[in-house]
Amino acid sequence: MATGIKDKVAIIGMGCSKFGERWDCGTEHLLNEAFQEALLDAGIEKSRIGAAWYGSAVDRVNVGTSAIPAATALRLGGIPFTRVENMCATGTEALRGAAYAVAAGVVDIALAIGAEKLKDTGYGGLPIGTRGTLNDLVLPATSAPGGFAQLAAGYRARYGVSRQDLKNAMARVSWKSHQNGAKNPKAHLQKEVDLDTILNAPLIADPLGIYDCCGVSDGAACAIVTTPEIARSLGKRDMVTIKALQLSLSAGVEIGTADWDGSYVRNTRIAAQKAYAEAGIRNPRKEVSMMEVHDCFSITELVTMEDLGISSDGGAVKDIMDGFFDADGGVPCQIDGGLKCFGHPIGATGLRMAYENYLQLLGRAGKRQLKNPVIGLSHNLGGVPYNCLAAIAILGLASR
Amino acid sequence: MSDRGIKSYAAYIPRQRMDRAAIAAAHAWAMPGLKAAGKGERAFCSWDEDAITMSVDAVRACLKSPLANAIGSLSFASTTAPFADLQNASVIAAASGLSAHLSSSDVGGSLRAGTSALIHALESTNATDSMVVAADNRRAKPASPQEMQYGAGSAAVRTGTGDLIARYLGSASAVSQFADHFRSSGQSYDYHWEERWVRDEGYLKIVPEVVERLFKNTGVSAAQIDYFCLAATISGVAPAVAKKLKIRPDAVVDNLASRCGDSGAAHPLMMLALALETAKPGQRILVIGFGAGADALLFEATEALTSYRSAATVSDQVARGVTDKNYTKLLSFSGELELDWGMRAEFDAKTSLTQLYRSSDQIISFIGGRCTACGAIQFPRMSACVQCGSDGALAPTPLADEAAKVATFTADWLQYYPAPPLYVGLVQFDNGARTLMEMVDIVPDKFDVGLPLRMVFRIKERDGLRHHHRYFWKATPVG
Numbered sequence: 016m017a018t019g020i021k022d023k024v025a026i027i028g029m030g031c032s033k034f035g036e037r038w039d040c041g042t043e044h045l046l047n048e049a050f051q052e053a054l055l056d057a058g059i060e061k062s063r064i065g066a067a068w069y070g071s072a073v074d075r076v077n078v079g080t081s082a083i084p085a086a087t088a089l090r091l092g093g094i095p096f097t098r099v100e101n102m103c104a105t106g107t108e109a110l111r112g113a114a115y116a117v118a119a120g121v122v123d124i125a126l127a128i129g130a131e132k133l134k135d136t137g138y139g140g141l142p143i144g145t146r147g148t149l150n151d152l153v154l155p156a157t158s159a160p161g162g163f164a165q166l167a168a169g170y171r172a173r174y175g176v177s178r179q180d181l182k183n184a185m186a187r188v189s190w191k192s193h194q195n196g197a198k199n200p201k202a203h204l205q206k207e208v209d210l211d212t213i214l215n216a217p218l219i220a221d222p223l224g225i226y227d228c229c230g231v232s233d234g235a236a237c238a239i240v241t242t243p244e245i246a247r248s249l250g251k252r253d254m255v256t257i258k259a260l261q262l263s264l265s266a267g268v269e270i271g272t273a274d275w276d277g278s279y280v281r282n283t284r285i286a287a288q289k290a291y292a293e294a295g296i297r298n299p300r301k302e303v304s305m306m307e308v309h310d311c312f313s314i315t316e317l318v319t320m321e322d323l324g325i326s327s328d329g330g331a332v333k334d335i336m337d338g339f340f341d342a343d344g345g346v347p348c349q350i351d352g353g354l355k356c357f358g359h360p361i362g363a364t365g366l367r368m369a370y371e372n373y374l375q376l377l378g379r380a381g382k383r384q385l386k387n388p389v390i391g392l393s394h395n396l397g398g399v400p401y402n403c404l405a406a407i408a409i410l411g412l413a414s415r
Numbered sequence: 416m417s418d419r420g421i422k423s424y425a426a427y428i429p430r431q432r433m434d435r436a437a438i439a440a441a442h443a444w445a446m447p448g449l450k451a452a453g454k455g456e457r458a459f460c461s462w463d464e465d466a467i468t469m470s471v472d473a474v475r476a477c478l479k480s481p482l483a484n485a486i487g488s489l490s491f492a493s494t495t496a497p498f499a500d501l502q503n504a505s506v507i508a509a510a511s512g513l514s515a516h517l518s519s520s521d522v523g524g525s526l527r528a529g530t531s532a533l534i535h536a537l538e539s540t541n542a543t544d545s546m547v548v549a550a551d552n553r554r555a556k557p558a559s560p561q562e563m564q565y566g567a568g569s570a571a572v573r574t575g576t577g578d579l580i581a582r583y584l585g586s587a588s589a590v591s592q593f594a595d596h597f598r599s600s601g602q603s604y605d606y607h608w609e610e611r612w613v614r615d616e617g618y619l620k621i622v623p624e625v626v627e628r629l630f631k632n633t634g635v636s637a638a639q640i641d642y643f644c645l646a647a648t649i650s651g652v653a654p655a656v657a658k659k660l661k662i663r664p665d666a667v668v669d670n671l672a673s674r675c676g677d678s679g680a681a682h683p684l685m686m687l688a689l690a691l692e693t694a695k696p697g698q699r700i701l702v703i704g705f706g707a708g709a710d711a712l713l714f715e716a717t718e719a720l721t722s723y724r725s726a727a728t729v730s731d732q733v734a735r736g737v738t739d740k741n742y743t744k745l746l747s748f749s750g751e752l753e754l755d756w757g758m759r760a761e762f763d764a765k766t767s768l769t770q771l772y773r774s775s776d777q778i779i780s781f782i783g784g785r786c787t788a789c790g791a792i793q794f795p796r797m798s799a800c801v802q803c804g805s806d807g808a809l810a811p812t813p814l815a816d817e818a819a820k821v822a823t824f825t826a827d828w829l830q831y832y833p834a835p836p837l838y839v840g841l842v843q844f845d846n847g848a849r850t851l852m853e854m855v856d857i858v859p860d861k862f863d864v865g866l867p868l869r870m871v872f873r874i875k876e877r878d879g880l881r882h883h884h885r886y887f888w889k890a891t892p893v894g
Contacts, residue, residue: 161827
């Protein structure tokens with residue numbers, strides 16, 4: 016009988032590059048920037064790493080396929096090194112690979128590293144590419160905001176929220192993330208923005224304006240994992256362990272049947288329920304100390320609050336306007352700025368979220384440190400709401 | 416007298432109409448004389464419409480009449496057929512849901528192509544019905560008189576024996592070296608000669624000779640003509656020819672110049688369709704096709720016409736127009752002006768012909784599947800049911816004529832799209848099927864979740880590198 020991942024794997028080192036428009040460097044430099052920080056944090060030689068997982072999502076505009084580019088950048092040859100790709104959950108997938116290897120007892124120490132170099136395309140937003148020969152013939156070519164903006168139509172239709180009330184709540188989501196990002200020296204965007212500016216920005220995909228959208232960034236993030244026993248033997252006392260790692264994917268229900276009304280993300284709900292069960296969390300609104308969710312767009316963060324069971328169905332607008340997710344609120348969310356301001360180098364994002372939870376749990380988050388967090392949740396959403404995958408990672412203090 | 420005739424008809428005119436004053440205003444600095452022609456409006460194709468898509472719309476509407484007899488042949492007439500080698504009629508047949516057991520052909524070469532194809536169908540001795548569809552999207556140089564005169568559209572006519580709304584009385588034709596205009600293969604624009612010569616030596620000499628011969632053969636006189644359909648972009652030509660033939664002035668059918676413009680090879684059939692809207696039993700309709708000679712066809716309305724109503728009348732199509740004053744939109748959609756769409760437009764839209772053929776019934780005919788285990792209707796047809804997961808067979812189920820509504824949507828300004836913003840969202844069919852679709856011809860402030868939609872066949876993407884179009888279905892508000 017499977018017993019889940021809870022407390023079987025400890026994180027002993029993490030690193031994260033500065034995110035942003037890194038005109039100064041390529042993927043190989045970003046990878047090393049995160050890796051060296053993690054090695055130093057873990058206090059180990061890189062020769063102790065037994066296996067590695069490299070996450071990158073759109074390598075056709077980057078360093079190409081396979082994990083060879085990552086192994087070469089880190090000069091980490093001769094060990095099992097695997098490239099994983101699962102859209103925006105890619106970074107969390109790398110972590111899951113490494114954690115499962117340790118939990119299986121196959122290696123003592125494993126590496127999860129993710130990177131993306133998106134600013135070499137010559138234009139903003141995600142790179143354009145084929146979606147497969149059949150999809151190209153039948154699916155409309157939508158942008159990412161075009162896919163997520165439809166949540167607003169579904170949400171308005173279900174709850175009867177007015178366009179303006181929803182737009183105000185969405186603006187409040189982005190406003191809060193800018194407040195937080197301004198305190199993070201590694202964030203892509205470190206500037207506060209007022210609500211009027213957000214509300215009056217040009218439309219990208221109705222009703223999303225430019226401040227309702229995260230940008231795309233260059234960056235890398237990294238985790239070194241091992242068993243709690245080995246961690247202790249390495250002298251780690253304050254220890255962060257993995258409490259849950261879950262993933263749920265669409266199989267056509269949302270895009271192909273009438274069993275979904277477009278007002279929520281089905282996979283987030285499924286993954287959340289499994290993750291809470293795995294971590295032993297019964298009341299997430301009370302038990303989760305902080306969250307890093309996939310705020311690719313403001314509307315995504317809004318429905319995610321309900322999908323994760325933090326807000327009641329239809330209750331996110333009020334929670335947001337009440338400041339429940341602000342830095343001084345009930346469950347602080349995107350305390351590092353989130354995708355919105357920290358940035359969104361796809362393959363790194365899941366690990367960047369874990370990095371913030373890790374820092375906060377260990378009390379190392381500097382100006383933005385929260386008071387005594389014990390459980391941090393991170394959430395990724397890949398694809399578009401009607402055809403997506405959701406990953407959830409819950410980290411916590413080993414003592415909890 | 417023939418036992419053949421017309422069983423149903425339908426027309427299609429693109430919804431977008433350019434205000435001619437906007438065209439004239441844009442050119443006023445160089446061609447102030449165009450102001451006189453800057454009256455009324457002309458239809459123009461959206462970026463995703465062409466002679467094939469317009470034909471599909473007309474044929475689908477023409478097929479809506481409940482007739483038992485099978486369609487045995489399809490003729491597509493156009494001077495602006497999208498493909499030179501890849502039978503355009505084959506695409507129209509598949510998208511219109513016609514049986515594959517079909518004799519199909521493309522006809523072109525002159526603006527007379529539509530009437531010639533119709534004569535051919537009416538002279539057929541086949542037991543099955545024939546479908547004739549004509550469509551044109553004529554290209555004109557900016558600031559030319561033709562830019563004002565040309566429109567776009569299609570008309571479909573179903574012919575056969577049995578239940579006729581109009582009986583075919585006969586036809587006459589002549590071939591001539593008279594070239595009022597020409598366009599060489601591979602060229603974009605027509606080259607026109609002086610209008611006065613075209614009127615006096617062309618229409619006024621060639622047409623009367625053919626019509627007189629037709630009168631003689633059929634025993635019908637000019638006084639018995641109630642509808643005279645002569646398409647000509649030169650004003651005053653049709654009344655002048657009618658006068659010369661001694662046809663009553665009030666028999667001259669409106670050529671739609673003021674509201675739609677000329678639809679080329681389709682226009683004689685469009686005017687025939689317009690005449691059939693009001694013709695009474697026993698009334699006679701004379702239809703002329705002009706180009707490298709002339710065709711003349713004579714019809715007599717039957718009793719059955721009084722209870723017949725086309726699913727797409729010309730009047731419906733004229734009325735649904737939406738006026739636009741953005742002249743550069745016309746230029747961009749017709750390929751006269753290359754806008755800078757940015758790097759996002761650099762996507763390579765290469766079509767895998769193997770994939771297209773493998774899924775052609777889904778892509779061209781919009782046929783989804785019905786699960787033989789649970790009954791769920793779905794699109795696309797994958798290897799297992801979307802609802803119950805059964806890997807049993809999915810029975811082919813057409814979706815093109817199924818009622819549907821908006822489930823989710825957005826107006827996407829980021830995605831490259833030749834007519835921004837891209838309206839896109841989940842389309843919920845009443846029968847349970849659902850799929851993500853492009854939505855076209857939207858009136859923004861009336862668009863929301865729950866709005867009824869119908870399906871239209873359009874160009875999905877243009878592959879500029881290989882000069883190929885992908886076609887697929889899109890959703891548009893009903894009405």
